[in-house]
Amino acid sequence: MVIVIQCKDKVGLVAEISKVLANFKLNIISMREFVDTLGNEFFARLEVTTFDDVDSLQKALKGVLPNNASVKVNPNPNKKVILLVTKEHHCLSDILVRNHYQTLGASLQCVIGNHPDLKDLCDRFDVPFHYVPHQDKTKEQFENELKSIIENNELDYLILAKFMRILSPAFIGCFPNQIINIHHSFLPAFIGASPYKQAFERGVKLIGATAHFVTNQLDEGPIITQQTITVNHTFGTKDMVKAGKEIESAVLSKAIQAVFEDRVFVFDNKTVVFD
Secondary structure: OEEEEEEEOOOOHHHHHHHHHHHOOOOEEEEEEEEEOOOOEEEEEEEEOOOOOHHHHHHHHHHHOOOOOEEEEOOOOOEEEEEEEOOOOHHHHHHHHHHHOOOOOEEEEEEEEOOHHHHHHHHHOOOOEEEOOOOOOOHHHHHHHHHHHHHOOOOOEEEEOOOOOOOOHHHHHOOOOOEEEEEOOOOOOOOOOOHHHHHHHHOOOEEEEEEEEOOOOOOOOOEEEEEEEEOOOOOOHHHHHHHHHHHHHHHHHHHHHHHHOOOEEEEOOEEEEOO
């Protein structure tokens, strides 16, 4: 059973938490904790032995923690996710395969694309695909169609698996800290469109990818994980794109695994990630 806690820090928190668990005769299998000293914020993730009376345990923990503490006891271990895609298949393919073999750590509800190109791939894995074209529509009309499909499914997280459309603040506000994007750049470098072209023109020796939560500031949401590889003068833009696709799939996979396992905390446009 997993317990995740986020609250203001104070002396003796770990002792108080341990005492509550001991009173419920729960053994701590593992515990990770971190204190942001500048923000005076405490974060903890514990794995403990199984216990049925979750409500009583949660109430007891809140009783010893500072006011407004966030305490989640045994969060749903099988998250419900929806993917938004455009035309590129590499991130989608990785998630479809892991969903098929039940190693994703989540249940893929459906895929929504603003182009029909990836429907055949989803059909092969028996995953529902919804085609919602954006052409000849206002952004509001397009996003209302997206929301209509999303609202007809259970959702914990919305994953932008190379979804090449900028979402409005109104849409993002409906899913706070629930939208995860993979950006084909090592942020904060090369924000926005065509980052590999930007990287080539700048003559960089490293390219990378960044998985982050989506906020109203384009490509500036809390970063979950990043990765880079080296390139050299022989790499053209197409070579960088090809190399970058492998990084993008790996970074998105690592990020969503951490999120699905409740190892990620968001605080002040940053994240605390327990590996």
